[in-house]
Amino acid sequence: MSGHSKWAQIKRQKGTADVKRGLAFTKLANAITIAVRAGGGIADPESNFKLRLTIEKARTANMPKENIQRAIDRGKAPLRQGSAGLEEVVYEGFGPGGIAVIIECVTDNKERTRSEVRSIFDKNGGTLGQAGSVSYQFEKVGLITVGKNNQTFDEIFTIAVDHGAQDIEEAEEEVFIYTDTPALKQTKESLEKAGLAIIEAQLYRKPTVTIPVGDKELADKIISFVEKLENLDDVQKVYSNFDISNELLNG
Numbered sequence: 001m002s003g004h005s006k007w008a009q010i011k012r013q014k015g016t017a018d019v020k021r022g023l024a025f026t027k028l029a030n031a032i033t034i035a036v037r038a039g040g041g042i043a044d045p046e047s048n049f050k051l052r053l054t055i056e057k058a059r060t061a062n063m064p065k066e067n068i069q070r071a072i073d074r075g076k077a078p079l080r081q082g083s084a085g086l087e088e089v090v091y092e093g094f095g096p097g098g099i100a101v102i103i104e105c106v107t108d109n110k111e112r113t114r115s116e117v118r119s120i121f122d123k124n125g126g127t128l129g130q131a132g133s134v135s136y137q138f139e140k141v142g143l144i145t146v147g148k149n150n151q152t153f154d155e156i157f158t159i160a161v162d163h164g165a166q167d168i169e170e171a172e173e174e175v176f177i178y179t180d181t182p183a184l185k186q187t188k189e190s191l192e193k194a195g196l197a198i199i200e201a202q203l204y205r206k207p208t209v210t211i212p213v214g215d216k217e218l219a220d221k222i223i224s225f226v227e228k229l230e231n232l233d234d235v236q237k238v239y240s241n242f243d244i245s246n247e248l249l250n251g
Contacts, residue, residue, distance in 0.1 A: 028058040029071040030106040031236055033086055036075025043072045049185045053201055060200070091117050092135055093128040096221040099211050099242045100134035101126070107234040116232050124225040135205075137241060141166070142184025143204035144177040147197040156196065163190040174199065178206065207241035219248040 035051040036043050045052035051072075058068050089110055091103045107113040114128075121128045146156060153170045160168050160177045164187040167178040179187045181203060188201045213219050222242050229238045 024061050025058075025063050025067060026233065027106075027236055028054065028061060028063055029067060029074075030086055032058065032068060032071035033075040034088055034106050036072055037086075038088075041076055043076050050203070053203070057200065057202075089113060090131070090135075091128060092131065092133045093121050093126055094134065095121070095126040095225050095240065095242075096124060097211065097213060097218050097242070099213075099222060099240050100137045100207070101226075101229075102135060102138060102205055102239040103229055103235055104237045104239075105232075105234045106236055113232075113234040116234070117229065120225065120228045120232070124221065124228065126225065137209055138205040138207050138239060140181050141204050141206045142179040142181050142187065142201065143206070144179065144184070144188055144191060144201045145199040146175045146177060146191065147199050148173050148175065149197045151196075159194050159196060160191065163187055163194060178204075205239040207239070210241045210243040213242050213244045213248070216248055219244045223249070 031054045032051065035048065035054045039048035039051055042048040043051070045055050055068060086106050086108050087110070089105045089107060091105065091114065093101050093103075095101045103117055105113050105117070118128045120126075146160075148156065153175060156175045156177075157168050160175070164179055164183050165177045166180060169176040169178075177187070177191070184201060184203065188198060192198055213222060222240075222244070226238055226240060229235055
């Protein structure tokens with residue numbers, strides 16, 4: 001498992017850090033709006049799986065129902081004339097230590113977002129690249145995070161394989177189950193019916209090759225760099241291929 005997956009796990013287990021910074025609800029609202037628009041205006045989560053995943057994440061973050069509904073309504077509403085509206089943009093580059101980084105954003109001003117992202121790269125020893133500069137080092141997959149809940153890894157492994165899993169990784173009291181992107185919905189529903197405790201399901205960019213980081217100073221620089229990117233208002237997700245040990249991540 002890449003160190004970045006472990007870092008994402010640690011952040012999630014810490015709970016509502018983003019909520020305390022006032023970022024999470026805004027980001028989730030934007031993601032909901034984009035999911036509706038990307039689904040052709042379909043606001044029913046049963047018919048729009050991307051929207052369903054985003055709403056589930058919003059509920060996990062205790063986002064109020066009215067906030068979720070406002071975001072859905074914004075996605076259904078036609079854009080006003082002369083308004084750019086929200087759109088998805090992706091940036092790629094190299095961070096400290098040469099790690100590959102992909103940043104998924106939702107923005108109403110691409111120039112502002114690119115400038116903010118570039119500034120963090122420039123100030124932290126990184127280089128913002130062109131489209132395609134690092135994306136070939138990642139594959140798009142579905143990722144389902146499952147809690148063990150007194151089940152063994154072998155038991156979960158067997159169930160996951162029987163229900164379409166392509167790869168499986170153990171992470172302490174959780175298990176990461178990877179699927180083909182088109183199979184994510186079916187696999188998630190099958191695992192739920194099989195009795196597994198689904199913590200989260202998402203579309204994910206999995207690194208095909210990871211870069212091991214054993215130096216504490218470099219590890220701290222990488223984590224600081226990733227956190228700064230994640231703290232930008234327009235950034236939805238940051239993916240990287242660093243592999244930092246649990247000891248350094250928790251240190």
